[in-house]
Amino acid sequence: MIYLDSAATSLRKPAAVSRAVRRALRQCASPGRGAYPAAMRAADMVFQCREEAAALFHMDSPDHVIFTQNATHALNIAVYSVVVPGMRVAVSGYEHNAVIRPLVARGAEIRVASAPLFDREGMIDAFRRVLPGAGAAVCTHVSNVFGFRLPLREIAALCREEGVPLIVDASQSAGVMDIDFPGLDAVFCAMPGHKGLLGPQGTGLLLCRGSAEPLLYGGTGSQSERPDMPEDLPDRLEAGTLNVCGVAGLLEGIRYIRRNGTEKLAEREAVCLTLLMDGLARIPWLRVFSNGTEQIGAVSMIPSDGNCEALAEKLAERGVAVRAGLHCAPLAHTTAGTLSTGTLRMSVSPFTSAGKIRNTLSRMEKFKN
Amino acid sequence: MSVYILFPTLLQAQGGNKLLSESGIPAQVVKAPRQMGDKGCAYGVRMSERWLDRSLRVLDAGPIRYGRIFVPEGDGFREAGT
Numbered sequence: 001m002i003y004l005d006s007a008a009t010s011l012r013k014p015a016a017v018s019r020a021v022r023r024a025l026r027q028c029a030s031p032g033r034g035a036y037p038a039a040m041r042a043a044d045m046v047f048q049c050r051e052e053a054a055a056l057f058h059m060d061s062p063d064h065v066i067f068t069q070n071a072t073h074a075l076n077i078a079v080y081s082v083v084v085p086g087m088r089v090a091v092s093g094y095e096h097n098a099v100i101r102p103l104v105a106r107g108a109e110i111r112v113a114s115a116p117l118f119d120r121e122g123m124i125d126a127f128r129r130v131l132p133g134a135g136a137a138v139c140t141h142v143s144n145v146f147g148f149r150l151p152l153r154e155i156a157a158l159c160r161e162e163g164v165p166l167i168v169d170a171s172q173s174a175g176v177m178d179i180d181f182p183g184l185d186a187v188f189c190a191m192p193g194h195k196g197l198l199g200p201q202g203t204g205l206l207l208c209r210g211s212a213e214p215l216l217y218g219g220t221g222s223q224s225e226r227p228d229m230p231e232d233l234p235d236r237l238e239a240g241t242l243n244v245c246g247v248a249g250l251l252e253g254i255r256y257i258r259r260n261g262t263e264k265l266a267e268r269e270a271v272c273l274t275l276l277m278d279g280l281a282r283i284p285w286l287r288v289f290s291n292g293t294e295q296i297g298a299v300s301m302i303p304s305d306g307n308c309e310a311l312a313e314k315l316a317e318r319g320v321a322v323r324a325g326l327h328c329a330p331l332a333h334t335t336a337g338t339l340s341t342g343t344l345r346m347s348v349s350p351f352t353s354a355g356k357i358r359n360t361l362s363r364m365e366k367f368k369n
Numbered sequence: 370m371s372v373y374i375l376f377p378t379l380l381q382a383q384g385g386n387k388l389l390s391e392s393g394i395p396a397q398v399v400k401a402p403r404q405m406g407d408k409g410c411a412y413g414v415r416m417s418e419r420w421l422d423r424s425l426r427v428l429d430a431g432p433i434r435y436g437r438i439f440v441p442e443g444d445g446f447r448e449a450g451t
Contacts, residue, residue: 032379032412035400043398047383061432063380222378224410232377 002320002356006195007144007172007298007327007347013198016252021200024248030241032221042244049251050234056254057181057189057207066206066237067247071171072098073215074190074206077237078167079138081212082187083108087135090127090164092150093335094143097328099169103138117336118291120151127155131162141179142172145332145345146289147273147298149173156184171195172297174205175257176266176350181207188212196297196349198257199250202243212237265350269297272348272357279361280346286364289336289343300343308344311367318363322346370441372421372449374428375401375413377436382412385433392427394420405439405446 003011024045029036031043050062059065068074075098083089085107091099093114103110111130115122131137137159141152152168159166166186170179175196181189187210193203206212214229218239223230230236257265277290277299285304303311312324324344326333333339346360376382382398389396396416405411416424418440428435438449 040398043379043383047380050380062384063378222410222412223406225406230378232381234380235378 002360004346004348004352004356004360005321005323006349006352007147007345008323009192009194009201010196010198010349010351011321012349012351013200013249014252014256016256017198017200017249020248020252021245024245028244028248030221030244032235045251046242046244046247049247049254052251052254052258053205053207056258057179058183059181059207063233064208066208066212066234067242068190068204068206068237069202069243070194070204071169071190071192072204074188074204075099075138075167075169076102077206077212077215078188078190079103079106079108080215082136082165082167084135088133090130090134090137091331092123092139092155093126094146094148094150094332095138095140095329096144096169096171096332097330098171099138099140099167100331108136112331112335114335117146117289118148118294120149120154120294124151124154124158127158131158131164134162134164136167137164138167138169140169140171141177142296142298143329143332144172144298145327145329145343146300146336147172147295147347148291149177149294149296152184156186160185175253176262176269176297178262182209185209193246193250193253196257197250198253200246203246203250206237208233208237214239216240260350266296268350269348269352272352272354273297273299275354275357276346276348276361279357280364283361283364285367289338297349298345298347300338300345302338302341302343306341308342312344314367315360315363320360320363370418371415372418372441373399373401373405373413373415373439373446374421374424375405375411375436375438377434379412381433381435382414385428385431385435386414388427388431388433389414389416389420389424392423394424394427396420396424401439402446405437405448411436 028042029038079102113126174191189207193199220235308324439446
């Protein structure tokens with residue numbers, strides 16, 4: 001199989017990740033409950049993962065690194081902590097449903113900062129227009145549909161000037177771009193553990209600047225006589241048993257990233273993505289949404305007959321795994337003008353090889369659309 | 370004899386233990402005896418009584434908040450400072 005759906009999940013992981021998961025299944029009990037060796041072993045491992053994550057994102061303390069089930073869970077906590085019903089919230093025109101749906105459920109008045117695809121200056125201007133009067137802002141770092149790298153630092157600076165708390169969705173950037181969380185001055189940064197961080201599914205991280213409101217209430221293994229959730233992080237946001245095996249795998253994923261460096265991993269991805277985009281551009285029946293410098297990890301395209309799903313199926317029959325449709329981001333398609341067809345998306349990881357890209361292109365070149 | 374320094378969360382107990390260990394103080398993260406936690410389950414670090422003063426100096430110089438301290442008394446413990 002040629003796997004080109006890393007924007008959904010990174011299927012290939014470092015070998016240490018699955019070894020760690022298997023080991024944790026056998027040896028780790030539940031942290032923060034008992035005090036016997038298997039529980040303390042689990043607690044130590046979880047502690048190390050928090051520390052590694054804190055270091056990766058330039059944070060002083062691991063206390064504000066929260067484990068979640070995925071980025072969606074993390075974004076929900078962030079939205080529920082910051083947004084109140086009726087609040088005006090500025091969002092980019094490329095947000096995922098993991099941002100839009102909680103905002104709608106929360107009763108937010110959503111204002112979209114809309115700009116053409118890959119137009120960074122246009123995006124900055126758009127945010128400048130919608131931020132005044134906003135009670136919060138949410139911005140994705142990289143579009144999951146188009147790989148468009150938004151001007152996050154500039155948007156964060158605008159939010160700071162306007163006094164608007166910013167929530168960052170780093171789902172497509174964590175692990176392949178350096179994210180200086182304290183430097184952004186955002187209140188929250190949400191990410192999955194199972195994409196760029198190379199951990200297993202069922203893991204995610206929420207980086208918090210201050211405190212937050214729990215989404216889930218229950219046992220924390222601490223201050224049990226309180227009927228309400230403890231005030232201190234991370235306990236306040238981590239009710240119930242952690243996905244210990246997942247965290248064990250995530251720890252190895254983060255260690256791999258720190259050993260290699262996000263720059264080196266990003267370069268590996270960029271080589272493959274550039275090769276892919278250059279090859280796709282030569283296929284006459286494909287409309288490819290590409291821009292070399294502002295694109296990270298993913299490229300979207302539409303065949304001339306507009307049937308992305310049929311093309312995806314054809315590719316799957318030939319062993320190429322891609323995704324077609326709206327990618328849970330109808331807003332992105334509305335902004336880019338692709339809502340009626342959706343797109344077919346190919347996305348790479350640091351483990352994608354140039355050989356697999358060439359193979360994909362040669363299979364596609366044989367199609368007559 | 371052992372003393373206990375309690376922390377608000379397990380994570381802070383682990384952070385405190387790491388600070389102490391880096392300062393050459395042998396300590397261990399433990400679940401605190403039930404009677405020590407005023408809000409229920411609590412975690413702390415346990416160490417020999419002779420390390421207590423130095424431990425508090427290390428912790429006071431660092432970013433980790435600690436809570437109540439328990440020292441031996443008779444067959445049990447009393448909260449230090451009471």
